[in-house]
Amino acid sequence: MSDYEWFKKAVYDLTKIDLNAYKEKQMKRRIDTLIGKYEAKGYDEFAGMLKKDREVLNTFVNYLTINVSEFFRNPDQWRLMDQQMVPELMGKFGKNLKIWSAACSTGDEPYTIVMLLSKHVPLNQINILATDLDTVAIAKAKLGVYNEKEISGVPSEFKSKYFTKTPDGMFAVSNDIKSRVTFKQADLLRDPYPKNYHLIVCRNVLIYFTEEAKDITFRKYYEALAPGGILFIGATEQIINYKDIGFERKNSFYYERPSK
Numbered sequence: 001m002s003d004y005e006w007f008k009k010a011v012y013d014l015t016k017i018d019l020n021a022y023k024e025k026q027m028k029r030r031i032d033t034l035i036g037k038y039e040a041k042g043y044d045e046f047a048g049m050l051k052k053d054r055e056v057l058n059t060f061v062n063y064l065t066i067n068v069s070e071f072f073r074n075p076d077q078w079r080l081m082d083q084q085m086v087p088e089l090m091g092k093f094g095k096n097l098k099i100w101s102a103a104c105s106t107g108d109e110p111y112t113i114v115m116l117l118s119k120h121v122p123l124n125q126i127n128i129l130a131t132d133l134d135t136v137a138i139a140k141a142k143l144g145v146y147n148e149k150e151i152s153g154v155p156s157e158f159k160s161k162y163f164t165k166t167p168d169g170m171f172a173v174s175n176d177i178k179s180r181v182t183f184k185q186a187d188l189l190r191d192p193y194p195k196n197y198h199l200i201v202c203r204n205v206l207i208y209f210t211e212e213a214k215d216i217t218f219r220k221y222y223e224a225l226a227p228g229g230i231l232f233i234g235a236t237e238q239i240i241n242y243k244d245i246g247f248e249r250k251n252s253f254y255y256e257r258p259s260k
């Protein structure tokens, strides 16, 4: 077994994160950078540090998971969601949509969904499930405090309505928005998927998965959707074998599980 193979096993034993499901070159490059930062001599010594020091382990998981996110990331996608997807889904399923933001990172994405939906229904009718692997990202999401760059894409009417400036120049999202989202820690590779969702939003995470892990995940999303439900993926992503899975392609980034 190579050093890296052994390291992947050690990481799995410690964290239950399966590095085999992520693109190896990219992942190895990130891990090697972190090993350099901690001045460890190699995978073996670094695994020892991860075992001994909870702080190093948390930093490792947080670094590995790449939490980059921002509100209204890729505005064209959100415009289409506002003008096409949401009216279409409400026409089919009514106003109380079941929505899952999978790999929600620091909360920017599920809070974006709540703001956008607030144009269509009263806030108290909105309930979003938001999950991520990384507990540090979820803690930040629950706190709901962001810097200027992270909220730079928020339309001005929402900025004034739903954010307050903190004394240290950050922006806190209002409780009215926060209370509409339920955050949970969950691993897309291991944990069971919920059922009967009308909209699943999963953007900018499967790009890190191997083709095999990606295919398994798309199939699980298909099963997690109600017939007529929609899977919304990242602007640079696509599902090549969508027909094979059973999806209907509505647009390069949104796919429907056809109604029976």
Ligand SMILES: C[S@@+](CC[C@H](N)C(=O)[O-])C[C@H]1O[C@@H](n2cnc3c(N)ncnc32)[C@H](O)[C@@H]1O
Residues within 6 Å of the ligand: 065, 066, 067, 068, 069, 070, 073, 102, 103, 104, 105, 106, 108, 109, 131, 132, 133, 134, 137, 186, 187, 188, 189, 202, 203, 204, 205
């Ligand atoms: C680049 S962020 C994307 C955030 C958001 N969806 C967006 O597009 O702005 C990727 C997120 O995927 C999460 N992630 C990585 N592997 C995961 C897994 N196996 N299960 C659940 N979440 C995972 C990371 O923790 C990270 O928060």
